[in-house]
């Protein structure tokens with residue numbers, strides 16, 4: 077019997093410049109050989125210098141997209157990115173349990189450019205109602221600080237934050253990403269039992285637009301293929317590191333990551 081085609085879904089915002097959001101997620105799914113589907117929450121007018129405009133889709137349209145997938149499409153893993161307000165979050169929270177697939181949440185709050193992508197009161201809804209539905213949450217350091225309301229200064233603080241997100245807020249696992257620190261690019265994963273560290277050299281580049289989206293999409297793609305969580309993160313870290321190392325100097329600001337990097341450069345051994 078032939079194996080089913082791995083199917084992955086992203087519920088996120090559209091980035092017109094193609095570096096983050098839905099576009100980054102679908103490029104990642106495609107490159108990693110999972111069939112990609114999308115539910116668009118908001119449309120952003122965005123480029124490498126920042127976000128110039130945002131239009132939120134009506135929650136009923138988000139619901140319709142989710143129902144269209146539920147009615148017809150197989151699904152083996154899903155992720156969420158930008159969900160800007162509570163009304164949208166409610167629709168997503170109702171839909172997630174019906175999918176019965178691993179759920180990865182990238183709790184997108186603020187873009188690297190400083191543009192706000194989630195209303196501040198929605199953070200509490202996300203924490204109370206969406207995080208308990210997750211198999212994995214992937215905050216960067218400012219997002220982890222907002223979720224736990226505790227400062228992160230050190231690697232030990234990152235680990236404490238990951239534990240807090242799991243035991244305090246009910247996430248299945250937490251991956252706290254160290255892209256916003258100095259020194260080596262350290263991420264910590266806590267799965268409720270064990271702590272893991274993933275590191276790579278810090279790459280000197282300004283082309284980091286969409287790194288968080290791409291990383292969580294790569295984890296989702298591997299999960300859709302049945303790869304266990306720790307191994308999915310390990311492989312995704314290799315993917316994002318190569319993507320940053322060979323990032324594109326496109327546009328006047330922070331260019332996007334390169335989804336062909338592993339295929340073209342064979343950049344397999346850059347992480348430990």
Ligand SMILES: Nc1ncnc2c1ncn2[C@@H]1O[C@H](COP(=O)(O)OP(=O)(O)O)[C@@H](O)[C@H]1O
Nearest residue numbers: 216253254255256261262277278279287288291
């Ligand atoms: N300059 C860099 N060099 C190497 N890895 C990086 C760099 N910046 C970010 N990363 C890695 O990219 C991934 C995304 O992290 P981060 O940038 O913190 O997320 P976000 O885009 O959500 O802010 C993490 O694995 C992080 O360690």
Ligand SMILES: Cc1ncc(COP(=O)(O)OP(=O)(O)O)c(N)n1
Nearest residue numbers: 089096097187188285286287288289
């Ligand atoms: C539509 C949209 N969604 C998410 C982001 C944020 O992307 P992320 O990969 O977390 O980080 P930066 O691109 O801001 O580095 C976005 N910009 N747009």
